[in-house]
Amino acid sequence: MSTGEKFTQMVIAIAVFFAVVALILLLTQRLRSRRGELVQSAAFVLPAILLIAVGLLYPALTSIYQSFKDNTGSEFVGLENYQTIFTDGDQVRVLLNTAAWVILVPLVSTIVGLVYAVLVDRSRFEKVAKALIFLPMAISLVGASIIWKFVYDYRDSEKSQIGLANQLLNWLGFDSYRFLLTDPWNTVFLIIILIWVQAGFAMTILSASIKAIPEDIIEAARLDGVGGLKMFRHITIPSIRPSLIVVLTTISITTLKAFDIVRTTTGGNFDTSVLAYQFYVEYFRSYDQGMATAIAVLIFVLVMPIVIYNVRQMRKLEAR
């Protein structure tokens, strides 16, 4: 398709969509009776309900059903797919990597975000300083991966380096290191990329939360002679605890579902694959529908308790 045709398609789609919405609104506008209001409600709600039912609910249930079937989806295999995930050597490695991601990314991003939020709070450069950390949030994970792949670029120690990380190693007298190839540390170097992206999110939420701590609590503590790290530990941390939990859980959920970094940097080679990427590989490379859906369902099962906890914490935050 040419550029013009693509834009034409886009304009047509938007125009048709808004024409339908306008028509619905116009048609139901005059209805006032009790019955009329029911029709009106349906007009407002049904498009959303239909899309969600057909596009989310039905596929999710089908996925769960298919995760108990074989690679082509023709025969039932019971729990075999799940058994493979937890016993096959490669798959277990994927699980361990995923665990490393889900533990490290939320923890380190939150610590960095919190420390940074406290450090730049009320400083002269607060706005600029925050924007610097925040910017990676606007970058796609593919873009972030390319940025860091360049940092990790490998050349022999004799040659001049073009990757910053190996240049630093050389300057310090060390040999060049294959950051993306050397198992098991390569997973850690990939994890750093997501930490780099997520720290800004942690900082934003926590900074807002720190600013909301009532002045009199801090004053009272100060009069009691509390200061420095003690203030941080006994006043700041307890006051922002709910936000801390929301940040930690939200980043965990994002981490469990992120596959872009692994795909862009190593393609899942060198023992770096994670669940979210393995899902993609099983379906689009191995054409194993049973395994792919089983992995997706496993992600679902892992995410569910975190989301529920997260939502309950957010409710508490709202109620305050």
Place this chain on the structure above:
Amino acid sequence: MTVIPEEKGVEAIVAQESVAATAKRGLSSPWASLAAVVIAVLWTIPTFGLLVTSFRPQGDITRSGWWTFFTDPGFTLDNYDEVLNGSSTNLATYFINSIVITVPSVLIPISIATMAAYAFAWMKFPGRDFLFVAIFALQIVPIQVTMIPLLKLYVQPPFDLMPLAGSDAPGGGFYTIWLSHAIFALPLAIYLLHNFMSQIPGELIESARVDGAGHVQIFTRVMLPLMAPAIAAFGIFQFLWVWNDLLVALVFGSSENAPLTARLAELSGTRGQDWYLLSAGAFVSLVVPLVVFLALQRYFVRGLLAGSVKG
């Protein structure tokens, strides 16, 4: 309607800029400042390095690190020209694809969600609370779980409906991507907009009703203007999500309608050492979200603070 109620969002609780108090004074020392500077530098240098690289001649990039640029400068725009218009990369086409994918994928779910959120907040109909809780609960479904059956629905829809995917898909196959993004956005969008909407005082709606306005008038004349900031907040969120998305594009798109992210990921695999292309390509894909983000940061932060967890 001259009375515009003060916005008291979820974010107001967490984001009271004025009642600021700080534990920083206790930590302020040269070391603290140093730590802040170190973090800021660590977070900026990688992007900066790639940005500098994207303006260096191809030969320089392979010969020396970008930091030598400052002692031995060489500036060129050739990389951008090559990556945008060169026949092997042709990112200009993919840039167009990204725009064509993003605009409807933002507008459609926001419109549908705003209407649904209004109904859930201010209309009475049987099953309302149950349906709202159900939608709210569906937020926890990761998109991976829905993808394979959804793809099959697009390829082989029931009741002899027209397939939306495949070789002779309508609209160049864009419909599957638009629809998928719209579907995946709905639960969170409805939930967030419902939160904002239900905070609008009921008297406002009541008085409009007394004046003889129906739901449609209230929705279009009263609600939409009041909801503009919340809609903007979610809009930016959805924009960044769609523009930066890779998974939906890979699963539901084809090489014909792939966005920048998909093309860049492919380049990173096939031409992983061609940094003159990758650096410029990365910035071509970054520039739009960065501009939008910097210009509308305020709304974005508001959206974040309102609690945005997306499937």
